[in-house]
Amino acid sequence: MFSICRVNFRVKTVVGLGLFLVVWLLSYSSASAENWTDKVEFSGFVQSDIRYNIDDYRGADHEEDYAFQMNRNDVRFKLDIFPTDKVMTVIDTRLRFYGFNEADELSQYSRRNQVDPWSLHLDEAYLMVKGFLWENMDLKIGRMIQNWGTVDQFNPTNNLNAMDLSDPLDYSAKVPNEMLEIDLYPADWISLHFIWIPFFKPAMLPPSAPLAFAVEYEDNGCFKSAPTPPLKSDQVQQLIDLFGSLNACDLNFETPIVNTIRPKMNIQNSQAAAKAQFRVGDLDFSLSYFYGRFQFPIPVTAVADVDSDPDNPSKLNVLYQAEVMYPKMHVAGFDFSYSAPWFFDVGFFGEVAAIFPEEIVFAMRAFQNGTELTDLRLANTVLKTDPFVKASGGFDYAFTQWLYLNVIYVYGFFDEFNEVFGLHHYVSTAVEMKFFENEFQIRLANVISASDRSDALFPQITWIVYPSVELIGGAFFYFGSTKLSDPNDYGSKTYFGQKASGRNVAFLKAKVSW
Numbered sequence: 001m002f003s004i005c006r007v008n009f010r011v012k013t014v015v016g017l018g019l020f021l022v023v024w025l026l027s028y029s030s031a032s033a034e035n036w037t038d039k040v041e042f043s044g045f046v047q048s049d050i051r052y053n054i055d056d057y058r059g060a061d062h063e064e065d066y067a068f069q070m071n072r073n074d075v076r077f078k079l080d081i082f083p084t085d086k087v088m089t090v091i092d093t094r095l096r097f098y099g100f101n102e103a104d105e106l107s108q109y110s111r112r113n114q115v116d117p118w119s120l121h122l123d124e125a126y127l128m129v130k131g132f133l134w135e136n137m138d139l140k141i142g143r144m145i146q147n148w149g150t151v152d153q154f155n156p157t158n159n160l161n162a163m164d165l166s167d168p169l170d171y172s173a174k175v176p177n178e179m180l181e182i183d184l185y186p187a188d189w190i191s192l193h194f195i196w197i198p199f200f201k202p203a204m205l206p207p208s209a210p211l212a213f214a215v216e217y218e219d220n221g222c223f224k225s226a227p228t229p230p231l232k233s234d235q236v237q238q239l240i241d242l243f244g245s246l247n248a249c250d251l252n253f254e255t256p257i258v259n260t261i262r263p264k265m266n267i268q269n270s271q272a273a274a275k276a277q278f279r280v281g282d283l284d285f286s287l288s289y290f291y292g293r294f295q296f297p298i299p300v301t302a303v304a305d306v307d308s309d310p311d312n313p314s315k316l317n318v319l320y321q322a323e324v325m326y327p328k329m330h331v332a333g334f335d336f337s338y339s340a341p342w343f344f345d346v347g348f349f350g351e352v353a354a355i356f357p358e359e360i361v362f363a364m365r366a367f368q369n370g371t372e373l374t375d376l377r378l379a380n381t382v383l384k385t386d387p388f389v390k391a392s393g394g395f396d397y398a399f400t401q402w403l404y405l406n407v408i409y410v411y412g413f414f415d416e417f418n419e420v421f422g423l424h425h426y427v428s429t430a431v432e433m434k435f436f437e438n439e440f441q442i443r444l445a446n447v448i449s450a451s452d453r454s455d456a457l458f459p460q461i462t463w464i465v466y467p468s469v470e471l472i473g474g475a476f477f478y479f480g481s482t483k484l485s486d487p488n489d490y491g492s493k494t495y496f497g498q499k500a501s502g503r504n505v506a507f508l509k510a511k512v513s514w
Contacts, residue, residue, distance in 0.1 A: 041080040045513040048073050051169075054475065055504040058482065060214060069505055071099025086131055092124040123176050132182075140181040145174045146195070148275065148288060149351050150337040154410045154428065156353035156390035157288055157333030160195060160273055162203040162295035163414060168502045169458075169476055177201050189279050197271040200263050202326055203295040203415075212500035213322070215253045222249040226320065227256055229302045230362055230420045252309065253318045260297060261325035269293075275333075285336035290329075294357070296415040297324035304366040327417070330356040350393030357417070359385045388418040394428075404432040410447075413495065424495065425450040439464045447496070454480025454496035472509040478502065 051070040053059070074096050081089040096119045103114040126142025133139075149155030153172055161174035177197055184192040216224040263269040271292030278285055302322040309315040335351040365372060390412035398404045412423040430445040441462040448455045460474035480497020495501070 039082045041082075043078045043080075043514060044076040045511055046073070046075050047509060047511040049507065049509050051505045051507040053503045054506050058208075058478065058499050058503050060211060060499075068100075069503065070507075073097045073099070086129060088128045088130075090124050090126055090128070092122075094121040094123060095119075096121060126179075134184075136185040138183040138185075140179070140183070142178065143176050144179050144181070145176055146179070147174075148286075148333075148335075150284070150335045150349040151351050151392045151394065151408060152396075152406060152430075154392040154408055154414075155335075155351060156355075156392060156412065157290075157331070157335050157351045159290045159292060159295070159331055160197065160271075162201055164204045165206045165414075166204040168206045168208075169505075169507065175201050175204055191277045193273075193275045193277070195273045197273075197292065199265060200269055200271060200293050200326065202293075202297070206500075206502055208500050208502040210258075210500075212498070213256045213258055214499065215255065218248075220249070223251040223253055224248070226253050226318075227322075229322070229364055230299050250315045251318055252315060253320070256320040256322065258322050258324060261300070261323055263293065263326065282341060283336065283338045285334070288331075288333040288335070290331040290333070293326040293328050294417055295326065296417065298327055298360050298417065298419055299323070299362055300325050300360055301362070302364045304364070306366070306368045308369060325360070327360050328358045332356075344397065347396045348393075349395070350391070352389060352391045354387055354389055355418075356387045357385065360419070362420075388423065390416075390423065402434045404434075406430040406432075424452075426495075449480075449495045452480065452494040452497070454478070454494035456496045456501070468513045470509075470511045470513075472511065473507065475504070475506045476502075477504050 049070060049072045051068070053064075053067055053069050056064055056066060058064075074094055076092070076094045078093075079089075079091045081091070083089070098117045098119075100117070101115050102117050103109050103111070108114040122143060124143055124145055126140055126144050129139045131137065144161075146158070146160040147155075148158040148160060160179070161177055163171070164173035164175045165171060167173065178199065180196045180198075182194045184194075186192070213227040215226045218224050271290070273288065273290040273292075275286050275288040300323050302320065305319045305321075307317050307319075309317050332354045333351065335349075337347065337349040339345055339347050392408055392410045394406065394408035396404065396406040406429065408428040410426040410428060412418070413426060416423050426447055426449055428445070428447045430443065433442045434440070435442075441464075443458075443460045443462070445458040445460075446455060455478075457477040457479065458474065460472060463471045465471055478496045478501050480494035482494075482497050482499050
């Protein structure tokens with residue numbers, strides 16, 4: 001009840017602030033000689049998004065039905081307000097309506113938010129003051145989304161906002177965060193940026209992420225597989241040997257429990273970053289530094305508890321519990337972009353991030369019928385303090401007005417952090433073709449793992465029916481084995497083949513912008 005009241009209070013607060021803003025603008029316009037419309041820019045869009053699962057084997061169940069995955073409608077409103085030529089305020093918000101009924105109990109059918117669920121998102125809300133204290137100094141404060149780096153989507157130097165992967169088709173989305181930013185422009189060819197982030201916010205994971213800890217059973221109901229801890233094969237085999245010979249059909253593996261160790265809300269866990277950006281002719285490059293946390297969780301502890309089933313002593317109940325956390329890190333970054341006029345105006349870009357992490361030691365304990373197996377006290381350094389590098393780079397080129405190519409090499413994917421499974425190599429390509437004065441567009445994008453040959457393919461067709469009106473259709477496919485090549489080594493999974501990556505889907509979107 002308290003949480004519901006709190007949500008209602010927040011919604012009423014946002015609505016109240018919005019009404020106050022409208023009243024203030026109207027009163028300001030009547031009192032000012034200037035037209036208030038000169039001080040406000042209003043933009044946004046309405047989008048409908050329908051998706052359908054086109055596979056029956058990548059879900060939580062052994063055979064999951066083909067079904068609608070999403071029926072969502074977004075309404076976005078963005079206001080850029082300019083009270084004076086030195087001050088700007090940005091408010092970017094979204095109303096999101098989900099088309100699926102979420103009511104399970106009869107009593108819930110009287111609640112609108114269960115039958116017709118929705119959510120309110122405030123993506124940005126910040127104040128910018130130009131010429132703050134000094135003519136060439138700007139101040140920003142509030143809720144922001146930063147985009148550092150020069151490579152499309154793959155930015156190891158960009159750690160200010162965590163990734164929002166809650167929608168796998170929108171992998172460029174970011175989690176907003178509250179920040180204080182100071183920008184200095186001492187000369188035309190250099191700019192300096194300093195950012196303080198009071199609180200850490202982690203990445204939002206896709207709905208399929210819990211499948212990384214899923215338990216699977218054969219068609220006959222016998223235990224098939226469970227999440228393997230981040231240990232090497234010989235260590236996992238030692239774990240199995242300690243429990244003796246276990247019959248898979250006699251195991252009842254309960255749903256694993258994964259707890260998160262959240263950083264405390266104090267000044268010691270604040271984040272900071274700085275960047276110096278340079279322009280030399282056709283070359284742009286920057287040097288950056290970031291201190292904060294890795295946005296994806298790393299395992300630190302696990303407990304396996306095996307007990308005899310009180311109703312059937314010949315069977316065993318297994319409970320697996322784990323803890324994950326977000327390690328601290330220092331990141332020294334370099335990025336560049338260069339348009340080569342001497343080589344057909346091909347665009348080159350790249351980023352290198354040298355990462356200095358804190359040490360994370362994974363420890364595991366096991367119990368059988370309440371007795372601790374003390375010789376199982378394995379300690380495995382998941383993350384060492386040795387620095388490592390993540391990088392991305394490539395080129396893009398417009399062959400004609402209707403044909404565009406983008407190729408990127410990636411070392412270390414978004415969620416890879418040189419822990420026990422290491423970093424891997426990937427290649428991303430995107431081809432765009434435009435016809436009929438850009439009214440009809442075809443885009444084919446894919447990312448392939450050079451390490452295990454798994455692949456993610458993203459074909460998309462866009463038809464601009466009228467100016468500002470788009471119809472977008474396409475699909476998202478995953479290729480690769482869903483099984484471990486080594487049952488005792490979780491690191492033997494294919495990156496895009498694993499079920500935690502998500503379902504194969506077809507989608508249709510309609511969008512009108514203003």
